[in-house]
Amino acid sequence: MILFAAVMVSALAVVNTSFKSRTVFYELQKLRAESNELDVQRGQLLIEQSTFGLEGRIEQKAMEELEMTLPDWSRIIMVRHD
Template structure:
């Protein structure tokens, strides 16, 4: 009878340890999931910002904008066709 009580006690301790391990594992899983969600949100925000930056870059790099900046800021003009020399090989 004494051995049975000892066996039951050991099983009780094992079940409790297992329950605590499950609780800890579930808690860690929730923490990791919350961190994953934060990282996914950050990734989405960065992708949106990247798209905006690409659009801005394409706007700044348009041919008309470059030509306007060259003529207004640098006082550059297209050469006159009379002064242009074309070299043929």
């Protein structure tokens, strides 16, 4: 009788450990997928950053998409901060 109880407790422990292992593995897979997505997003942002870093690119975007124009030099006021 004691041997049967010990076997049952051991079997339940194996089932519990197996369940926890699968749960942790599933969580690991989700985190790896999220990490891959973030790596792709980071790569896209780095490309975008380097594109906007090109000389005149920000000015070009401002003129094309926001319809901004350069003001006349007479309207520009220089401000100094001491």
